Amino acid sequence: MPPAPAGLRVGLFGGSFDPPHEGHLLVAETALRRLRLDRLWWIVSPGNPLKAGRPPAPLAERLALCRRLAEDRRIVVTAFEASHHIRYTADMVDLVLTHRPTARFVWVMGADNLATFHRWQSWREIAARLPLAVVDRPGATLAPLSSPAARALASGRLPEADARLLPGLDPPAWTFLHGRRSTLSSTRLRETAPRSS
Numbered sequence: 001m002p003p004a005p006a007g008l009r010v011g012l013f014g015g016s017f018d019p020p021h022e023g024h025l026l027v028a029e030t031a032l033r034r035l036r037l038d039r040l041w042w043i044v045s046p047g048n049p050l051k052a053g054r055p056p057a058p059l060a061e062r063l064a065l066c067r068r069l070a071e072d073r074r075i076v077v078t079a080f081e082a083s084h085h086i087r088y089t090a091d092m093v094d095l096v097l098t099h100r101p102t103a104r105f106v107w108v109m110g111a112d113n114l115a116t117f118h119r120w121q122s123w124r125e126i127a128a129r130l131p132l133a134v135v136d137r138p139g140a141t142l143a144p145l146s147s148p149a150a151r152a153l154a155s156g157r158l159p160e161a162d163a164r165l166l167p168g169l170d171p172p173a174w175t176f177l178h179g180r181r182s183t184l185s186s187t188r189l190r191e192t193a194p195r196s197s
Contacts, residue, residue, distance in 0.1 A: 001078070001080045001095070001096065001100065002039070002041055002076045002078055002080075003100075004039070004100040004102075004103035005102070005103065006102035006103065007102065007103070007104065008038045008039060008103045008104065009035070009036065009037045009038045009039075009103075009104045009106070009167040009168075010037060010039045010040070010041060010100075010103050010104065010105050010106070010167075011028075011031045011032065011035060011037045011039070011040040011041065011105075011107075011108040011133065012040075012041050012043060012092075012093075012096065012105055012106065012107050012108060012130070013027065013028055013031065013040055013041065013042050013043060013108040013109070014043035014044075014045055014081075014089060014092065014107075015043075015044070015045060015113075016045050016047060016062070017042075017044050017062050017065070017066055018057050019057065019062065019065055020062065020065050020066045020069050021069075022069075023137065024042075024066075024069070024110075025069050025070065026135075026179065027108065027109075027110050027135040027137075028040050028042060028070065028072075028075055028108070029072065030135045030177055030179040031106070031133050031135060031177070032072065032075070033179075034133075034163045034164070034177050034179070035106060035108075035133055035163055035164060035166055035167055036164045036167075037074070037106070037167065038074065039074050039075075039076055040074060040075050040076070040108065041076050041078055042066055042070055042075055042076065042077045042078070043078055043079070043080070043081060043092070044059065044062050044063050044066055044078070044079045045079075045086075046059055046079075046081060046087075047087075059079055059082055063077060063079050088120075088122065089107075089121070089126060090120070090121055090122035090125050090126050093107070093125075093126055093130060094129075097129060097130075104167040104168060105130055105131075105167075106130060106131045106133050106166055106167050107126065107130045107132045107133070108133045108135065109132070109133075109134055109135070110134075110135055110137045111134050111135060111136050111137045111145075111176070112137045112144065113134075113144075114134045114144035114145075114147055114149060115143050115144040115147045116147075117147065117149035118147065118148040118149040118152070123149060124152070127149070127153055127156075127171060127172045127174070128171055128172055129171055130171055131166045131167065131169050131171050131172075131173040131174060132153075132171075132173070132174035132175075133163070133166060133174070133175055133177060134175070134176045134177065136176065136177060136178045136179065153172055153174055155172075156171070156172035156173045156174055157173075157174055157175065157176070158173055158174065158175040159175070160175055160176060160177060160178065162175070163175045163177055
């Protein structure tokens with residue numbers, strides 16, 4: 001797990017990133033800029049319990065691709081979940097807050113994830129432990145904002161103009177960020193460029 005000294009403002013950006021693409025990088029860059037983060041941990045997970053079908057590309061391959069994309073020195077690409085045998089985001093959040101208790105963490109996700117956030121294991125616990133930053137994605141603006149999770153967390157929504165305050169707030173707190181968007185999706189990239197066997 002990367003270091004995180006007291007008071008450091010750190011975004012946690014997790015996913016399978018199979019493959020990573022420009023849209024992921026835009027989410028990371030938007031979060032760094034708008035939340036005024038000191039670091040963003042780009043956390044490449046071993047897999048996603050909500051994604052059925054073929055297994056993801058090898059973790060080392062996905063890590064290398066993420067590192068190639070993430071040129072900003074504030075972005076730290078890591079896969080510490082694998083060494084701790086973590087399957088669910090809630091367990092990863094518990095691990096991070098236990099081992100890095102004095103940093104100020106924010107969970108960062110694309111708006112497409114907010115639409116299904118209510119299906120995540122212990123999603124209410126995640127929202128109760130970390131502020132959330134939701135970054136707009138093409139075709140994923142209106143549905144996520146009317147999703148079960150968005151409705152359940154409505155009272156903790158921070159105006160976008162105050163997004164820089166989010167890392168210092170106690171959860172539940174979240175904001176929705178607009179910015180440059182990319183139409184790329186990992187699903188479409190996998191469909192158009194299948195891995196060789």
